[in-house]
Amino acid sequence: MRFDVLTLFPELFDSYLQQGLLKQALDNQLVAIHRWNFRDWAPGKHRSVDDKPYGGGPGMLLMCQPIFDCVAAVQQEAAEPGRLVVLTPQGRRLTQRVVEELAGYQRLLLLCGRYEGFDQRIIEGLQPLEISAGDFICNGGEVPAMVVIDSVIRLVPGVLGDETSSKYESFAESGMLEYPQYTRPREFQGMTVPEVLLNGNHAEIAKWRAATSREQTANRRDDFLNETENRDGRT
Secondary structure: OEEEEEEOOHHHHOOHHHOHHHHHHHHOOOOEEEEEEHHHHOOOOOOOOEEOOOOOOOOOEEOHHHHHHHHHHHHOOOOOOOEEEEEEEEEEEOOHHHHHHHOOOOEEEEEEOOOOOEOHHHHHHHOOEEEEOOOOOOOOOHHHHHHHHHHHHOOOOOOOOOOOHHHHOOOOOOOOOOOOOOOOOOEEOOEEOOHHHHOOOHHHHHHHHHHHHHHHHHHHOHHHHHHHHHHOOOO
16 A cells, blocks of 8 residues: 655654554555655745735645645656545544545545645645544644554554454444453452453453443443444444
8 A cells, every 4th residue: 555645844754654563564565655745846946835824814824836736746656646635623533434444545645734724725626535633733734644544554454463453453343442451460469350361261252352342432432332333223
């Protein structure tokens, strides 16, 4: 799978690309990530990409021409033009279901905003998929882009050592939070591992995990539980 990150600060990804599962995926050529700087398509000596908003107001907006030209050029860098995604607080909330949709594309172009955001004509003209990492404001779209990459690559075949791992994580197939997990020692500071996990009865373990997963979801995020039951047609 290929990601193209379009940004004013491609260097922010230097350390990120050298860590953990992502680095392994890159080394194994399961994932490719390319970075592009808007300023490379900006005219003039100063390579300006922003200007004051019409009507007044604080801050600066990213201008149309550099962004349109950057997107057009990057799309031509591969046979598959890919799906353009803009990271914005106004977008569709990033959930595991959205991650699964994004993982269905062979190529994603991640458009990272800065300052006060984009000239609205960038959204209207390029028609990107608008994604929000959450109901909060970041300094730019780079960190949300990393969140998208981090979550999507887990669904790329071969990235996880155990291909079943992603099935049992929070929000995966069941749409609920993951069950509690334990490792050695069996007792630590008076806290013990539930006995059911030690008896080797896999049917009982599966039953306990399903029950505790549902209980945790009900206690902590009952909105997920309601969404899951509505989706499955239960009342």
